[in-house]
Amino acid sequence: MYSVKEMFYTLQGEGANAGRPAVFCRFSGCNLWSGLEKDRATAACTFCDTDFRGTDGDGGGKFANAEALAEAVAALWPRVIDSQAKPLVVCTGGEPLLQLDQPAIDALHQAGFEIAIETNGTLPIPEGIDWSVVSPKGLAEVVVTRCDELKLVYPQPEATPERFAHIQARHYYLSPMVNPHRDDTDPLYQNPETREAINYCLQHPRWRLNLQTHKIVNIA
Numbered sequence: 001m002y003s004v005k006e007m008f009y010t011l012q013g014e015g016a017n018a019g020r021p022a023v024f025c026r027f028s029g030c031n032l033w034s035g036l037e038k039d040r041a042t043a044a045c046t047f048c049d050t051d052f053r054g055t056d057g058d059g060g061g062k063f064a065n066a067e068a069l070a071e072a073v074a075a076l077w078p079r080v081i082d083s084q085a086k087p088l089v090v091c092t093g094g095e096p097l098l099q100l101d102q103p104a105i106d107a108l109h110q111a112g113f114e115i116a117i118e119t120n121g122t123l124p125i126p127e128g129i130d131w132s133v134v135s136p137k138g139l140a141e142v143v144v145t146r147c148d149e150l151k152l153v154y155p156q157p158e159a160t161p162e163r164f165a166h167i168q169a170r171h172y173y174l175s176p177m178v179n180p181h182r183d184d185t186d187p188l189y190q191n192p193e194t195r196e197a198i199n200y201c202l203q204h205p206r207w208r209l210n211l212q213t214h215k216i217v218n219i220a
């Protein structure tokens with residue numbers, strides 16, 4: 001049984017795949033926060049911008065087995081015949097690695113999908129994931145030592161870029177922390193967090209700036 005908050009088709013907003021069409025599968029639940037506002041201040045991860053509780057979002061639900069999950073993902077991919085366009089699913093959450101197991105990975109591959117994950121790095125990445133994005137949080141121990149993208153929300157006093165310099169990645173990104181309670185009148189990126197991230201990249205050129213472009217153009 002897989003619990004999914006929501007599933008939707010959009011553009012990957014972040015990182016090296018920014019702009020690429022993908023089905024997003026947002027698994028319910030996280031190991032670093034309950035998702036309840038009353039617990040936010042004392043959680044291991046305090047700035048989450050996402051509602052991942054329950055299964056009541058668009059395309060969400062409980063899927064009895066891996067085949068049913070893959071079928072729901074595949075139903076969101078457009079029906080076009082284009083051998084150049086490899087279908088992509090981004091498994092996120094919540095923390096997708098609490099649920100994404102070998103049967104689900106096999107069923108998504110069987111359905112023709114390349115599988116990307118967005119994970120907090122506290123759980124080992126299973127075999128067969130095609131693109132891994134690791135985003136460490138606060139004091140939470142990161143067990144992942146290799147990934148495709150290391151994407152650190154910045155600034156985090158307890159999770160500095162130096163702490164993760166040993167992790168091997170194709171891409172190293174700093175993502176300015178966006179206020180999870182912001183309304184549309186708050187500046188998205190002309191703020192101190194962005195300035196600090198830019199300055200860090202300029203001084204440590206291994207790191208590049210990542211922006212959540214879906215928030216800029218106001219898509220899911």
Ligand SMILES: C[S@@+](CC[C@H](N)C(=O)[O-])C[C@H]1O[C@@H](n2cnc3c(N)ncnc32)[C@H](O)[C@@H]1O
Pocket residue numbers: 030047048049050092093094095096118119120134135151153175176177178179180
């Ligand atoms: C909601 S998380 C879900 C996946 C996984 N639990 C994780 O933390 O990577 C998806 C992405 O959003 C990023 N994110 C969450 N809250 C954010 C915020 N307030 N500002 C910027 N990025 C944020 C995370 O760091 C992660 O890269």
Ligand SMILES: Nc1nc2[nH]cc(C(=O)O)c2c(=O)[nH]1
Pocket residue numbers: 010011012013014024050092093118214219220
């Ligand atoms: N468009 C879009 N791109 C994203 N990249 C990572 C996301 C996430 O919430 O994991 C996300 C998201 O929620 N929307």
Ligand code: SF4
Pocket residue numbers: 030031032033045046047048049050052093094095120137
């Ligand atoms: S680890 Fe990811 S899903 Fe969990 S609370 Fe933090 S940002 Fe949100």
Ligand SMILES: [Mg+2]
Pocket residue numbers: 049050
């Ligand atoms: Mg998001």
